[in-house]
Amino acid sequence: MSAPPVDPRQLVAASTADPGPSLHRQGRYAGIISRSVAIGTDAVVLAVVSIGSLFVLQAIAAMVEGKPFGDVTIQSELGVTVVVLQSTLYFTVAWAVFGRTAGEALFGLRTIRRNGEPLGWGRSFLRFLVWPFSLSLCGLGFAWMLIDGRRRTWPDLIAGTVVVYDWRRADLATAEVIHPHG
Amino acid sequence: MLDPLRSRADDAVRRLADRGRLEEAVARRQAHETFGLAVGAVSASVVIDQVIAEVLGRNLQPILEGALPTALRELQNRPELLVPLVESIVGQVLQPILDTAIPSVMGDLQARPELIVPLVESIVGKALQPILDQALPLVMDDIARQPELLMPLVMGIVDEALEPLLQAALPRVIEVLNEDPDAIRSLVRDQSTGIAVEMTETVRFKAADADERIDRIVRRVLRRKPVAAAPVAVAPVVARRPELNPGAGAHLEALPSSGVAVDAPSGAATARRDGHPSVEPGSGANR
Numbered sequence: 497m498s499a500p501p502v503d504p505r506q507l508v509a510a511s512t513a514d515p516g517p518s519l520h521r522q523g524r525y526a527g528i529i530s531r532s533v534a535i536g537t538d539a540v541v542l543a544v545v546s547i548g549s550l551f552v553l554q555a556i557a558a559m560v561e562g563k564p565f566g567d568v569t570i571q572s573e574l575g576v577t578v579v580v581l582q583s584t585l586y587f588t589v590a591w592a593v594f595g596r597t598a599g600e601a602l603f604g605l606r607t608i609r610r611n612g613e614p615l616g617w618g619r620s621f622l623r624f625l626v627w628p629f630s631l632s633l634c635g636l637g638f639a640w641m642l643i644d645g646r647r648r649t650w651p652d653l654i655a656g657t658v659v660v661y662d663w664r665r666a667d668l669a670t671a672e673v674i675h676p677h678g
Numbered sequence: 679m680l681d682p683l684r685s686r687a688d689d690a691v692r693r694l695a696d697r698g699r700l701e702e703a704v705a706r707r708q709a710h711e712t713f714g715l716a717v718g719a720v721s722a723s724v725v726i727d728q729v730i731a732e733v734l735g736r737n738l739q740p741i742l743e744g745a746l747p748t749a750l751r752e753l754q755n756r757p758e759l760l761v762p763l764v765e766s767i768v769g770q771v772l773q774p775i776l777d778t779a780i781p782s783v784m785g786d787l788q789a790r791p792e793l794i795v796p797l798v799e800s801i802v803g804k805a806l807q808p809i810l811d812q813a814l815p816l817v818m819d820d821i822a823r824q825p826e827l828l829m830p831l832v833m834g835i836v837d838e839a840l841e842p843l844l845q846a847a848l849p850r851v852i853e854v855l856n857e858d859p860d861a862i863r864s865l866v867r868d869q870s871t872g873i874a875v876e877m878t879e880t881v882r883f884k885a886a887d888a889d890e891r892i893d894r895i896v897r898r899v900l901r902r903k904p905v906a907a908a909p910v911a912v913a914p915v916v917a918r919r920p921e922l923n924p925g926a927g928a929h930l931e932a933l934p935s936s937g938v939a940v941d942a943p944s945g946a947a948t949a950r951r952d953g954h955p956s957v958e959p960g961s962g963a964n965r
Binding site: 521526527528529530533602603604642643645647661663 | 878879881882885886888889890892893896900902903
């Protein structure tokens with residue numbers, strides 16, 4: 497299934513139109529509150545998915561072992577592995593394919609490279625790998641955005657990414673205004 | 679021998695009768711003219727007004743002074759008489775006038791429809807407005823003093839005005855809804871989407887405002903420069919995923935002719951809009 501072709505005149509018209517009140521932040525670096533609540537939303541989503549996965553896993557184990565559901569216990573290592581894999585999959589796929597996670601989509605954020613391009617699989621995976629390190633040290637790596645000129649966290653600095661406001665609908669996303677920062 | 683005598687007598691009687699009728703007609707005419715002249719003279723006289731006023735004052739005034747208070751007292755004591763009285767006045771005095779005047783007025787209005795609007799304005803402005811101006815404050819005062827009157831009033835309005843409207847309109851509305859359920863579904867879906875979009879935008883605005891506040895506080899405390907002002911453009915979906923739309927790259931080539939620069943070597947949709955103050959680098963804070 498292919499996306500409908502985009503008329504260049506529409507793109508240019510959208511890019512040169514006067515931005516409405518909801519668009520004046522378009523493309524600007526997202527701040528700590530928006531990003532925090534977006535991460536919180538992602539955590540809730542991941543928790544729900546993980547609980548569901550573990551529930552299914554336990555049900556499968558119960559069927560395989562022929563025991564009642566309540567008598568089956570899942571090894572903690574297996575549970576942690578499932579959760580980590582799911583998290584890895586969730587964030588990497590979301591950033592690489594959609595440019596945003598569910599939480600970021602809800603709060604109108606988008607993770608991109610500094611020149612506006614999408615992350616790609618490698619950067620997405622690298623960014624996810626650095627996240628735990630960023631949240632350690634009392635979240636110093638995350639709070640780094642408060643002193644960074646482009647509101648970047650440590651994962652952003654390492655992966656060469658930024659998080660910007662993108663409140664437009666996908667069909668209006670255009671090559672509007674790009675300032676190559678680096 | 680008697681016949682000639684009888685015929686002469688009959689002729690004499692007939693002539694006398696004709697003369698009598700003629701003289702009666704002349705007398706009637708003279709009396710009518712005399713009466714007309716007299717009435718005209720009396721009407722034109724300045725004395726007649728004084729005479730009439732004197733007669734009325736001497737005869738009617740006592741009657742009115744004696745009878746009116748009694749009648750009004752009676753009406754106060756028996757308000758149920760008011761309606762028949764008004765109906766009687768309207769029926770005997772106003773109704774004949776209305777019966778003759780309204781068809782004439784309606785005929786005039788049909789002939790000259792441009793008079794309808796001024797007429798309605800005049801009625802509303804000169805007749806209804808003063809009544810409303812005087813009555814509404816009294817009604818509002820009454821309601822303020824006796825709030826228990828409000829519900830009966832509202833229920834009365836609903837029963838007498840809205841209820842018939844609803845009874846007349848609802849079946850039609852339901853019929854229309856039944857005829858086109860897709861429109862209703864679309865309406866409900868659009869409304870739900872609109873509510874969701876509105877809530878989302880509210881949350882985003884609040885979060886972004888909080889971002890700005892936190893950022894200002896931190897940078898004031900740390901005495902650091904504001905966040906880079908220039909926005910980063912998000913490459914279009916078609917550019918990020920060219921495999922979905924092979925022809926989509928054309929729009930990037932079209933951009934320069936529209937005043938937007940393209941960073942061709944990188945292949946990215948890195949464009950800059952000329953002449954837009956909000957996008958010039960270093961133009962101020964990130965707001």
